[in-house]
Amino acid sequence: MSQPYKKKLIEVAIPLEAINAASAREKSIRHGHPSTLHLWWARRPLAACRAVLFAQLVDDPSSCVDELMADPKLRARAEAELPGRVAAWEKSKASAQGAAANAPEPTLEDVAVEIERKRLFAIIEDLVKWENSTNEEVLERARAEIRRSCGGVLPPVYDPFSGGGSIPLEAQRLGLPAYGSDLNPVAVMIGKAMIEIPPKFKDMPPIHPGIKERSFYRNAEGLAEDVKYYGEWMREKAWERIGHLYPQVDLPKEFGGGKATVIAWIWARTVPSPDPAFSDVQVPIASSFVLGSKPGKEAWVEPIVDKQTKKVRFRVRRGGTKAELAVAKDGNKVGRGNFVCPLSSAAIDVDYVRAQAQAGRLGAQLMAIVAEGPRGRIYVDSDDAHATLALSVRAEWKPEGRVPAPSHDVDRLPMYGMPLWGDAFTQRQLSILNTMIGLLSELRQQVMEDAKDTKLHLDEAGLADGGIGAAAYADAICVFMSFAINRSADRGSTICTWDSSPKMEALRNTFARQALPMTWDYAEGNPFSSATGNFLNNVEWVLRVIEKLMPSSPGRVVQHDAQTVEFPDGAVISTDPPYYDNIGYSDLSDFFFSWMRPALRTIYPSLFGILATPKNEELVATPYRHGGKKAAEDFFLLGMRKAIGNMAARTGSEYPAAIYYAFKQSEVAQEGISSTGWATFLQAVVEAGYAVVGTWPMRTEMANRMIASGTNALANSVVLVCRKKEVSAEVITRAEFIRALKRELPPAIAELQAANIAPADMPQSAIGPGMGVYSRYRAVLEADDSAMTVKTALQLINAELDEYLGGIQGEFDADTRFAITWFEQNGMGKGDFGVADSLARARGIAVDSVKHAGIVESAAGKVRLLKRDELDPDWAPEEDGHLTVWECLQHLVRLHERTGLSHDSAALLKRLGPQAEAVKDLAYCLYDIAANKRREASEATVYNALIADWSELSQMAATVSLEGRNRQMRFEV
Template sequence: MAAQYKKKLIEVAIPLEAINAASAREKSIRHGHPSTLHLWWARRPLAACRAVLFAQLVDDPSSRVDELMAGPKLRAQAEAELPARLAAWENSKASAQGAAANAPEPTLEDVVVEIERKRLFAIIEDLVKWENSTNEEVLERARAEIRRSCGGELPPVYDPFSGGGSIPLEAQRLGLPAYGSDLNPVAVMIGKAMIEIPSKFKDMPPIHPGIKERSFYRNAEGLAEDVKYYGEWMREKAWERIGHLYPQVDLPKEYGGGKATVIAWIWARTVPSPDPAFANVQVPLISSFMLSSKKGKETWIEPIADRGTKTITYRVRRGGTKSELEAAALGTTAGKRQAFRCIMSDAAIPYDHIRSAGKTGKMGQELIAIVAERKGGRAYLAPSADHKKAALSAVPDWKPETELPENPRDFKTPNYGLNTFGDLFTSRQLVALNTFCDLISETRDQIKADAVTARRIGIGEPLAAGGSEALAYAEAVSVFFAFGISKMTDYHSTITSWHHGREIIRNAFGRQALPMTWDFTEANPFSHSTGNWGNCVEWGFKTLDQLQLAAPGRIVQQDAQSASYPAGTVISTDPPYYDNIGYADLSDYFYAWMRRSLRNTYPELFGVLATPKFEELVATPYRHGTKERAEAFFLEGMGKAIQGMSEQSSAEFPTAIYYAFKQSEIDQEGISSTGWATFLQAVVEAGYAVVGTWPMRTEMANRMIASGTNALANSVVLVCRKKEAFADTITRAEFIRALKRELPPAIAELQAANIAPADMPQSAIGPGMGVFSRYNAVLEADDSPMTVKTALQLINAELDEFLGGIQGEFDADTRFAITWFEQNGMGKGDYGVADNLARARGIAVESVKHAGIVESAAGKVRLLKRDELDPDWAPEEDGHLTVWECLQHLVRLHEKDGITHDTALLMRRIDDKADAVKDLAYCLYDICSNKRKDAKEATPYNALIADWTELTREAATIEDIRGDGQTSMSF
C-alpha cells in the first residue's frame, strides 16, 4: 500500500513493557481512580488508553528522517554512538546466532531515528504512571508532542463504543476534543459524569454554606467539594427517616460491652425440608458457616437443630477442632449432585427441590449472624429476634419490575423463582434505596437555592438543555448522588455474600454475571464499613477531585452502526467482544435505579423501562435463537459500525481498535478463535488494512475473575489504516509466499523488542494481517475468497516454522536438547533413541553429557533439571559451553531471585550468546505451550523475556564481571 501519510509511532514501535506494567498496576488503584465512580465491565486501563492515543497521534521518527538529520545536536549524538552500534552489529553477525544475525548494517539515519524514538518512549513511560496522571508537567510534555505532530491543530477523538469512558477521558486529559457515544444509557451517564459534566463547571468554586476561604479551585475540585457536602446532608436526612430500621447491637463483655453499629446482617435462604417428617421446617442452604477464617481467629456459626421442637437456632463459636472447622467451611453443602443436606434429617436436598420451592414461593430467609464494628476488629454475634423483626418490618413502596433475561450463562436466579431485578433485594434494602432516591429531588432543590445565593445567578436552563446556572448545577451535583445509589446496589442486594477470608462484604458483581447466592449479607448504609452511603458518595467526589479537564468533552446516546463523526476525527475505540459480555442485560440491574433518580434530569436518556437490547452488538445465541444467527448479526452489525469509522475518520491518523480474548477461547481455539476471526473479518471487510497488533495486559488476573467462565484475558490493540481503493487480488500461493518473505523479519523485530513469548502469536498477527488485509482479496483454489480464520491459521503456521527454524542456528548439543525436550520433556528416554538423535546432529550422547546437559545411565537418558545444575557454574571457565546451559542457568537465577545483581551479572558473562539465549527461550516457550501443553514449564521462559530489557540494562552497568577487578569475557 503506497502510503501518502506520515507513519505514527503506534505503527512502528511502542514501549509495550512499560505500558503493560502500568496497566497491571493500575488495576490495584482504588481511591480517585475514575473506574471507581461506577462499575462497567471490561473497561480498558487508563494507562493503556493514554499511551495508545499518544502513539496514534505522534509521528514516528522514521517519517521525518530529513528533519531529524538537520538537527546538529541529535546528529552529533548519533555520530558518537554509531561506532558502538556497528561493533555490536559485527559481533552479532560473526556469532551467526539469533535473529540479530540477519539485521542490516546500522546507518547514521538509523541511529538518529532510534535516539528520537527512545525520547518518545521516555515520554510514554512517564505518561503511563498512575502518579503522573495529574502531573501537569508530564501531561504538558505529552501534549506538546501531539501539537507538534498535528501542526498545532488538535483533531477530535471519538469512541463510538465509549462504555466506561476510558478512551474519551484520556483524550480529554491529553488536551484533545473528546467525543464518545454508546447505545447503553448507563454507559452514556458514566461518560457524561466523567467527561461532559465536570468540564462544564471547570474551575468553579463550590456553593455550599460555610465554604473555607481558598484562592482558587482547579478543574472539578469545586464540584467535588459540593458533592461531598450535600452527600453528608443527604445521609443525615435519610437517618432521620429510616435509622430505626438499622438498630445498634449490644456487645457482650468479651467484646468490651456497650453498643456497636452493625456492619452486616448475614442471612441464609431456606426451603422446606425434603424429609416428610420435617416438611413444615424451613431448613437453611448455606455455602459456609465460616465468619472468619484467619488463622488463630477462626470464627464460625454453629447451627443447633432440635428435632423434638423442630426448630433451628444459631450461635457463634470461636476456635474449634480441625474437624469442626472443616465441617463449618462446608456449610450445609453436599456436593454438586446433591446440592445441600437437610440440617434436621441429613437428607439430601437436590437442586430440583430447591428450584421447585423457589418457583412456588416457598423459599424463605433466616437471620443466622450479625457482624458489628468495634475497635480492634469485627464483633461476631448470634442472630437477634429484635434485629430480625426490624428487618422484616420494612415495607417498600417501589421496586424494579424489569424481568431478568433468559440468559442461563450469566443469570442463575430465575431458576429459583427470582424473576425480576426487584426480587434480588430484601424489603429493607428496597426501602433504603428508595429513601435515598426520594432525597435526591429535595437535595437538588437545596443546592439550587444555595447556588442562586452563592453565585448570584438565575435559575437558568436544565442541564440536558445546555444550562449552566443554578438549576443545571444542582442537577449536575445530583448526578453523583444517583451514582452513589447505583453503587450502593452493588452491595445492597441478596447477591452479595460474606468473604470470611477478608472479613468484608463481597459485592454482587464479582464477575460479569449474576449468580445465585445462598447465604447473603445485608449491609448497613449508616455504618463506616462496606456499602455505607458515605463511601458510595466518596468514590464520586474523589474521582472528580482527580480529573484533568484539559479539553471539552461530549458523550451522547447513539448506535455505533449509524454514528456520525466530527470532521477529521481520530477513532480510538473499545467495541464489544463477540459474545463475552451481555452489557445491556447486566446493566439493567443499575438502570432501574438510575432511571428512578435521573429521569427528570435526562428524560430522553431514561425514557424507556430498560436498556436497548435489539441493536446491541453482542453475539448472544439466547437472544438470536442459534449460534449461527448470533454470529451473522454480530458480523453484519460490527461491519456497518467499522465501515462508518473507516469512511468518516481522518486519513492522516491510524485507527486503534481494542479486542479482548476470553482465556477459555484462547485455550480451546488459539489465535484463530471464532470470536477473534469474526471480529477481524468485520474489520477487513469494512475497508481497513491491519498494520499492527499490540498485545496489552489490560485485565486483572485475580482468582475470582479468572475463575469465571467468561473471564477476559489479554487485549490486543489493532492498528488500522484505510485500504487502498485499487488494492490487488492475489492467490493463496502468492499470499503464502508473501508471508514467508515478510513475516520472518517482522517477527525478528518483535523478538528484538522483547515481546514476551506468550504475546508473540498475537503480536505476529499484525504483520501477518498486514499482508492479508492490504489486498482486495486472497483467492483459494476454487476462486472463493480466503477467510480471516484461514489467514490466521497460516500466519500461526509461519510463526511456528520461524521458531522451529531458529533451532538450526544453535550448537549441536543445544539442538539435541531441544528435540529431546520436545519428545520427552524432563522425563527419561531410551539411550538408543538418544544416540540416533545425537548422531543425526554430528555428535554423540557423551558429548551432550560432557556439556552438562543430560544424565545417561542404565540405558536411559534424561535432561538435567535446573535445580540439578551446578550453582557455581561459570561460563568463562566452561570448555564445552552451550546455549542450552546459558539459558537454563539464567532461568534458574531469574526464577529464584528475579532481576538482581547476580542474575544481571550472569547475563553479562554470557555476553555474545545472549541473543541466542533469548531465541532459545522463545523456542522452548513455543514447545511448552503448543506441543507439550506444559504451562508450568513455559512460565519461566516467558517471565525471563518479559524482564529481558531491564536485565540487559542492569547487566550493561556491570564492569567487574568476576568480582576480582577483571572485565575480560573471552571464553
C-alpha cells in the first residue's frame, strides 16, 4: 500500500539510549529547571519531549532516498563505506550467528540512509543535553531540520493534556507555535506562566527603579530581574507588618551567646494521654527526636518526664551513645500511627489518635528551635516565650476548601481531624501567606507606577484581556509572585518535617512525594531567615526559571477538556494524558488552588471564579469518585476514547501523533505488558481511530541506580506513535493476525536489538510493531466472531517475542545451548549428572565437552555452571581452542560489572570479533530467562546493563588498538 505521507524519524528509529540518559540526568538539575517554577506531578522530562517533537516532524531518510542519492557528497561517502558494510555482512552471514545474520545484503541506498540517519541522531544527541537547552546554535540546527522537512512552514503543536507544560514549552523552544489546554486551572496557570506570558515581554529591559544588573536583556531576562526586585519589595513590606511574629532566639553560651535568627521551630503534635491518671494532659507524639545526624555533630531532643507535675519537656542533647541515638531515631513511635505515652507508657494506637484528631483534640508542643549559626545549624532548647507567641497568633483567614475523602492507601488529612485545606497550617503560617497575598494588590499598583518612567505602553488591558502594556506587565509580576507564595505554602505547612540527614539538616517540603501523608513532628520554617524555604529563596527559584525561558514563538494555554477542544489547523498532537488511576491531580492541586485563587482571582476571574478544581470531569479512574473500580475504569475508557478520537478526527494526517503513557510500575510488574491500565489505554487509542505504528520506552531513572539497587526498573513511560487508521482497513481473523505477527515481528525485533534496546525495555518496544499489525485492521475476529481485545493482542505479541528470543538459541554453539537450558532449569545451582548427560546428548555433545569449554564443574555425580568469578582469569578469546558464546558473554559481563564503560571492556568486546553479535543476542536470552522465568533480578540486571552500554562500548571498541601489549592483555581486573 502506497504511503500518502513521508515517514517521520520517530516511526523508524531514534537514539533512545541518548534520550533516556539525558532524561535521567535531568532529574539532578534543580536551579533553572522549569519543573521548579511550580510543583506539578508526573511531568515528562524536557529532554524526552524535545527529542520526540523533533523526531515527529523531521523526515526519516528512508522517505527521501532520491534526494539523498542526488547529494554528491553523501553518495560518495556511501560508495566509500559500502564495501566495508558488505564485508561485515558477509562475515556475520558466514558465522551464522547474531540477528544481523538474517539481514539482507546492504545496498548503496541503505548505506546512504544509515549515514543520514546517524547525522540526525547526532543532532538529537546534542539537542537533549541540558546544557544545550539554551544553546542557540544547537537549537537553530534543530529548527533548520524541522523547517526543511516541513516545507519551511512550522506547524503548530498542541497538547490537550498540557499539565505542567513540558511539551508546549519544548515546542516553543524549537520555534514552533505552541498550544496547550488542561481542565485544571493550576496546570493552566503554570502553562501560561511558561509559554504565554514571557513572549509578550521578550527582550524587554526591567522597569524597576533600582540599579540594573546588565546593559542588554534577552528573552525573559528583564522580566526575571523585575521578579527579583519586587520579590525583595514584598519581603520588606511583609517584615514591616508581621516581622514581630518571628523573633530571634538566645544562643547557649557554648555557642557564644547573643541573638540568632531562627531557621525553624520543631513541633510535636499532642493528644490527651489515654491513661485515666493523666487524661487531662496533652502528651507529645513524635516520629523522631533526631535533629542532626552529622557524624561527630549529632543533635537530638530528650524528653524529660515529670509525673508529679504531669509535664513533659524537652532538652537538646549533643553527641550521645549509639544506643541513645538509636532510641531517639524513632521518637516515641512504635509503628505506623502508634505511640507510647511518655508519662504512663500506655499505648497510644492509631485508632485512638484518629479519634482524638477528629474530635478536635490534636495539639502541638515545641520541642526545639533551629537557629542560624556562624558555622551551620545550632539546635536550641524550646523556649516558652516562643511557643506562647506562636500559639497566640490568630490569622484573619484560612482556605475553607474541603480536603478529599481518604482514597487508595494514602492517609489523607481528614483522617486526622483536618477537614479543610487551611487546617494543614499553623496560625502563624496562615498569617504570612495571608500577608503576602494581601500585598499583591499593592504590588500591582507599584509596578504600574514604576512603569510610567519606561517605554512600556500604559494601557489598562490586563493579561486576561490580551494586554501587553503596563497593566499586563503588573499582572505578570503578580502571577510569578503567586508562584513564590505557593512555593512558600509547600514549604510552610504542618506536613513539612525536619530532614535530619547529614547532607541536609533542612526543611522538607509538603509534597515530598505524590501524596499528603500525616506527619507527627513537623518543622515550622521562618520565611525571613536565609535557610531553605525562606520567601526570597522561593522567589529565586521562580526567577531562575524565567531567565532561562526562550520564548522564540507564540504560545497559548487555555482551560478546556480534551474531549471537545478545537485544534488549530494543521496541528501536530504531542501529549501526555493522565495515567488512569495513578495520580489524583485535582485532589492534590487543590492544596495550591486554595492559595492561588485569592491571589489571582482578580487577574484571571474565569480561571479562579470556582471554589475548587474540577473533579467529576477529570479523566482519572478514581474508584471513590465513580462508585467502584469497574465504574471508574469505564469512565476513564469512555472519556479517553472521546479525547483521543477528538485528536484523530480534528487533526491532519501529515504528521504522526505522539501520546505518552506513564507506567504504573507495580501493576506492570505483576501483570506484564498486558496490564489492565496499559491495555485499557491502548484500547481507547485503537477504538478512537488510531493505528499504533511505534512504541518507544522512556526511562528517567539514573543509570547507576539500576545497577546499585539490583533491580531492572521498567521504563517510566512509553511514547506511542500513532497514525490515523486507513478508511479502507480490513477485518481479519485471529489466525491471520498471528501469521502476520510471525511474519513481521521477528525482523522488527531484530532491528530493535540492532539498535541496542535494553532487554528490560524490549517487551514495551516490541508492542510498537506488534500493535502496528493489530491496529491497522478494522478488527481482528476471534473464533466466535467477537472482536479481539487489545489485552489479548498484547498477550499474543508477548508470546511471539518469547518465541523469537527462544529461537535465537538455535544459532548458538552446542555448549552454549546446553548452558542456557541448564541455567533455565537450575540457575547457578547443582543438578544431577544424569540429567546433564541427557541434555548434552540431545545437543550432540557430552558433559565433558562443556567441562572442557570451561563452563561447568562436574564432580561427585553433580553438575553446575561456573560462576563468573570462577572463570579462568587468564582467558583470552584468541587463544581459546574451545571458544563458546557463553564464556565470551560471561567474561565480558564480569569485566563490565567491575569497570563499566572502560577501555578494558571495549578492548575485550573488540577481541570477540565475529562473536560479538552472538554475545549480544545471548545477553537478551539470558535476561529474559533471569527476569521472567527464574525471577532473579540481580542476574537479569547485569545483562540489561551490558546492553544499555553496548552502543558506547562498540564506539569505544572501534578506536581500540589491539597491537603490542594490548594484544596480549589478559582478563585481569
